[in-house]
Amino acid sequence: MIGSLPPRYRVSADPVRCMECGRCIENCSYGVFRWDGDRILINSRNCTACHRCLACCPRDAIMLEEHPCDYRSHPLWTREAREAIYNQARTGKIILAGMGNALDYPVIFDRLVLDACQVTNPSLDPLREPIELVTHIGKKPAKLDLRRREGGDIELRTPLTPNLRVETPILIGHMSYGAISLNAQVAMARAAKEAATFMGTGEGGLHAALHPYQDRMIVQVASGRFGVNIDYLERGAAVEIKIGQGAKPGIGGHLPGEKVCAEISRTRMIPEGSDAISPAPHHDIYSIEDLAQLVRGLKEATEWKKPVFVKIAAVHNAAAIAAGIARSQADAVVIDGFRGGTGAAPRVFRDHVGIPIEAAVASVDAKLRDQGIRNEVSVIASGGIRGSADVAKVIALGADAVYIGTAALVAMGCRVCGNCYRGLCPWGIATQRPDLVERLDPDIAAKQVTNLIRAWTLELAELLGAAGINSIESLRGNRDRLRGYMLDESLMQVLDVRSVGA
Numbered sequence: 001m002i003g004s005l006p007p008r009y010r011v012s013a014d015p016v017r018c019m020e021c022g023r024c025i026e027n028c029s030y031g032v033f034r035w036d037g038d039r040i041l042i043n044s045r046n047c048t049a050c051h052r053c054l055a056c057c058p059r060d061a062i063m064l065e066e067h068p069c070d071y072r073s074h075p076l077w078t079r080e081a082r083e084a085i086y087n088q089a090r091t092g093k094i095i096l097a098g099m100g101n102a103l104d105y106p107v108i109f110d111r112l113v114l115d116a117c118q119v120t121n122p123s124l125d126p127l128r129e130p131i132e133l134v135t136h137i138g139k140k141p142a143k144l145d146l147r148r149r150e151g152g153d154i155e156l157r158t159p160l161t162p163n164l165r166v167e168t169p170i171l172i173g174h175m176s177y178g179a180i181s182l183n184a185q186v187a188m189a190r191a192a193k194e195a196a197t198f199m200g201t202g203e204g205g206l207h208a209a210l211h212p213y214q215d216r217m218i219v220q221v222a223s224g225r226f227g228v229n230i231d232y233l234e235r236g237a238a239v240e241i242k243i244g245q246g247a248k249p250g251i252g253g254h255l256p257g258e259k260v261c262a263e264i265s266r267t268r269m270i271p272e273g274s275d276a277i278s279p280a281p282h283h284d285i286y287s288i289e290d291l292a293q294l295v296r297g298l299k300e301a302t303e304w305k306k307p308v309f310v311k312i313a314a315v316h317n318a319a320a321i322a323a324g325i326a327r328s329q330a331d332a333v334v335i336d337g338f339r340g341g342t343g344a345a346p347r348v349f350r351d352h353v354g355i356p357i358e359a360a361v362a363s364v365d366a367k368l369r370d371q372g373i374r375n376e377v378s379v380i381a382s383g384g385i386r387g388s389a390d391v392a393k394v395i396a397l398g399a400d401a402v403y404i405g406t407a408a409l410v411a412m413g414c415r416v417c418g419n420c421y422r423g424l425c426p427w428g429i430a431t432q433r434p435d436l437v438e439r440l441d442p443d444i445a446a447k448q449v450t451n452l453i454r455a456w457t458l459e460l461a462e463l464l465g466a467a468g469i470n471s472i473e474s475l476r477g478n479r480d481r482l483r484g485y486m487l488d489e490s491l492m493q494v495l496d497v498r499s500v501g502a
Contacts, residue, residue, distance in 0.1 A: 002086050009047040010068035013040065017061035024053040024062060029424040029436055048417040052426035084347070097347040098420030098430070100247055100339040100384060100406060101354075108358040108487070109390045113500060115481045117468035124465040131461040132471035135401050137238075138163030138307040138331040140375040161331065162307050164218075164238055166401065167196035168457040169472055170391060172449070173382050173403030174220050174240065174311075176202025178255045178264050178276065179343035179420070180409075181437040182209060184429045187445035188408055189213035194446065195453040200403070203242060203253065203278060205267040206232055218309070221298065223252055224278035226268040230301060238306050238331075239298050241291070243282070244313030246340030246357070246383040248349040252278035259423055259432050292328035299329065307331035314338060314360035314383065319367035326368060326377040334403065335360050337383025341406040343430055344421030357383040358397060362495045365398025365477050374477075388459035397495065398477045411452040412445040 011032055013024075020040055024033040030046045032053065053062050071079055084095055117123040124131065138161055145157040172188050179202060186209055192199035193216045200218045201210070205227020210217060219236030221228050233239055244250065255264075255276035265272035285291050295308050310325045311334035312318060318335060325333045337357025342350065361381045368374040381394045382403035391402050410416065413427040420430035428440030464472065467481050475481065483500040484492045492499065 002089065005083060005086060006067075006069040006071065007044045007047075008067065009044055009049055010065040011042050011044045011047050011053070012063050012065075013042065014059075014061045014063065017059045019059060019061075021058065023056045023058065027052045027056045027426060029426040029431075029433070030419075048419045049415065050417040050419070050426050051415045095347040096344050096421045097350050097418055098341075098343055098345075099416055099418045100341045101351050102418065103351045105356075107384075108356050108491070108495075109384075109386075109393055111485050111487050112358070112393050112482050112495075112497065113485055114389070114392060114396070114463060114467065115483065116466040121468050123468050124470055126458075126461040126465040129465070130470065131464050132473070133168050133457060133461060133464075135166050135169040135472055136163040137166065137309075137378045137380065137401060139377065142375055162305055163331075164198060164307060166198060168453060168460070169395060169401035170195075170453050170456055170460075171197050171218075171380065171401055171403050172199035172408050173405035174200030174202040174218070174242070175343075175405055175409075176204030176220075176226075176255075177207050177267055178202075178204045178259060178432070180430050181425075181428055181432060181440060182207055182263070183437050183440040183442050184409070184412060184445065185210060187412060187440070187442040188449055189216065190442065190446035191408075191449035191453065192216040194450045195457075197453065198237060200240065201236070203227075204255075204264070204276075205269065206235055207263065207267045211235065220311075221294075222278050223280070223282045224276060226270065226276060226278075229269070233298065233302050233306075236306065238309060239302065240309040240311055240334065241282075241294060241298070241330075242311045243285070243291075244311065244315075244336070245342065246313050246336030246338050246354055247342035248345040249313035249315050249338075249354045250280060251346070251349060252280045254278070254344070261432055264432065288324035288328060291325070291330075295328050295330050309334050309380070311336060313340075314355045314357055316355060318355075318360045319363040322364040322377070322379070323367050323371055323373065326373045330377060332378040332380055332400075333364070334380040334382065335364060335399075336403075337381070339384030340382055341409075342420075357381050357385075357394065359491070359494050361394055361399050362397045362479075366496060369477070388456040388463065391456060391460055392463045392475065393482060395472065395475050396478050396482050400476060407452065408449050411448045412440065413448075 032046045141158050147155045188199050189210050193213050198216050203220050203222035214235040217236050218238045218240050220240045220242050222242040257273045257275045298308050308330050309332040310330045314335050314337040322333045338354030378400040380401050381399035385402050385404050423431050425431040428437050479497050482497045484497045485500045
């Protein structure tokens with residue numbers, strides 16, 4: 001018999017400060033607190049460290065301690081390894097997890113530093129000098145054919161493909177209705193409109209409540225084709241084909257039937273209460289030629305008016321795949337690194353499959369440049385973007401723009417507890433339970449996400465100014481502005497950056 005495992009958290013309440021108002025009971029969706037007569041009992045084993053009780057306690061009476069009782073320490077047989085075995089020995093099931101990779105891999109971003117100008121190459125002051133952050137996502141012509149008319153006007157003869165114009169290189173990534181609540185989606189859609197950027201719908205279709213923001217939406221076509229019809233495609237500003245996801249490369253998705261309520265049923269166009277299963281592959285895509293056919297089909301369906309993106313997970317051959325995508329008439333390739341978030345994934349995939357976004361972007365940019373097709377496609381990086389410094393570094397490695405996902409959720413109140421797949425999010429974000437969804441005010445959440453994007457944009461302008469660069473375009477792929485610190489030589493060759501001091 002395995003018996004009880006040591007609790008992961010210990011929750012306690014200061015008996016002097018606690019006035020037994022019951023707000024902890026009302027706010028905890030995991031059942032940590034309950035009434036026992038006229039006193040509150042605490043079951044720490046149910047705690048996920050979501051911090052909802054701490055945030056709502058009017059007297060700051062609640063305390064949370066991690067790992068109050070642990071196992072004998074061992075360098076190989078860690079707590080996580082042992083508990084995974086205990087759980088699977090009991091259940092015989094796959095262990096699920098939410099959010100991004102939780103293992104202690106080195107963060108490459110934290111070992112890259114940005115350059116700054118001094119004296120001979122002076123820096124710029126973004127408060128007094130223009131810093132151009134406008135980004136165009138889509139194909140760029142290799143050259144321009146300009147003709148002068150008789151009256152002296154200049155005529156552009158080169159045909160231009162549709163591009164998305166964003167005021168900042170920060171977009172909001174794809175999180176579907178079902179994985180997150182409608183209130184969360186509406187909040188991010190409002191933020192995208194306010195910040196003059198774009199947001200992805202995820203593979204859950206486009207709810208009618210998002211129609212007022214459709215000119216700021218990137219609609220997604222995934223392997224399950226949920227919610228995909230001509231009306232859906234025409235409403236989006238761009239279309240994205242999802243091939244892979246950084247948190248779970250090589251597999252599909254699964255939204256349990258108990259989460260498929262009437263609204264999700266209508267939006268995804270599936271029966272209410274049925275499992276929404278996305279297959280691992282698209283059953284009509286088994287080659288770059290097949291992918292190119294779908295790209296062309298989506299362009300024809302939307303009368304060649306909208307750019308089409310292709311999203312892949314960051315894996316070892318991402319560069320070769322991206323080169324194929326660039327030749328498929330796609331307008332952008334989205335690369336999702338192994339720290340990318342998710343509502344639910346097998347933990348073994350989330351923590352052990354895929355590669356970091358930094359290495360993937362650098363190798364993709366190098367491959368496209370070597371083949372002379374870098375202008376054929378834009379590159380959007382996602383997966384673990386935590387701040388404006390990460391944005392600047394990944395653009396210097398070769399990206400045109402970034403998707404943020406977890407960062408936007410954190411701006412709305414998410415505590416990254418990693419229990420999204422349970423559907424009990426007490427912050428109203430990763431849940432469909434009506435009483436929990438109501439806790440997220442879309443107006444307040446939209447303002448917070450907008451503030452985050454604007455703050456990062458201001459910081460990005462400052463970083464560009466310090467580097468003596470007056471446009472985001474000049475930072476793209478400019479590895480001279482990066483130096484590696486405590487990185488091994490082979491990785492620095494992949495990133496194509498020099499060491500600090502060089």
